[in-house]
Amino acid sequence: MxxxxxxxxxxxxxxxxxxxxxxxxxxxxxxxxxxxxxxxxxxxxxxxxxxFRNPKRFTHRNADTVVSPVDGKVVVIEEVFEKEFFNEKRLQVSIFMSPINVHVTRHPIGGKVVFSKYHKGKYLVAWHPKASEENERTTVVVENETYGKVLYRQIAGALAKRIVNYAKVDQTVLQGEDSGFIKFGSRVDLFLPLDTNIKVELNQKVRGGETVVAGK
CATH class of the missing domain: 1.20.5 (Single alpha-helices involved in coiled-coils or other helix-helix interfaces)
Structure with a gap:
């Protein structure tokens, strides 16, 4: 498929x-x-x-968990100041995708899309510290009663030329369903509440829509 x-x-x-x-x-x-x-x-x-393969994933939908939005490897787990939407400190979990990974992006939680924005930008390598703020990217925020607001950001890498984002403001989405695609792209950042219980470790491989990244 x-x-x-x-x-x-x-x-x-x-x-x-x-x-x-x-x-x-x-x-x-x-x-x-x-x-x-x-x-x-x-x-x-x-x-x-x-x-461009799109394998079927079986998401165990649970309002108490955040699932990985993409396949790849966890490369960042740290407290940062998120300045595009929250303007406050958040826990950032970054997942790097190699060219052989599935590049479908999936909603990490279910709920209502309250923010969705595309940014033109550079094509720095995905692991560059400034890639999250300077590369071509899309930022989406989904809100539900359990987690409040969770932000995830698709970030293009050095080879990427187009990010596809399906999330629209006021749309109700399901955890694990397709939310976008990064053509020849590279990384997704999650920004979670500070009291979130992180369930993954650095360098751990994760599967989009299935691996639990965080829980209450």
Missing amino acids: FHKEGHKIILVTLIIVVALFLLTDSFVTITWLSTLLMIVYLVFLILILQF
Whole structure:
């Protein structure tokens, strides 16, 4: 199953790969070179298919927990001052996605979308300290009675050129359902209340929509 954001890219890539196969078969007469080129085309197609895969996830919806919005590795757990929406201290949990991770973003909690904003920006590497404030990004805040407001921020990396965000203000969303996609992108930051009980550790691998990141 592939994400809808990749359908056009997959189709174009498939057409190009088929065309390259035909051209190589017709004009490259050296057998070993022809075989090598075809393997390269096939590997490229497989990488594109893998990047846009959208595996079904089984979210155990619970108002007392915050689930990971993406697949990846926890790279930051720290208290910070969040200045775009809260203007106060929050616990930040950052998850880095490598190119081989699933890049679907999912709502970490269910509730009502109270803030959703897109920012143009730079394309610093995702682990750069200023990436959260200077890179292309979207900021979404979802509110429910248990957690109050939880902010999550999609951040483009050095290769990303477009972030897709489905969250709209006043929309009611379910925990674990699709909220966006980062095309060739890299990181998501969660900003949680200071009294949140963090359930993950640095360098832990997490699965979007399934791994519990925090609880009350």
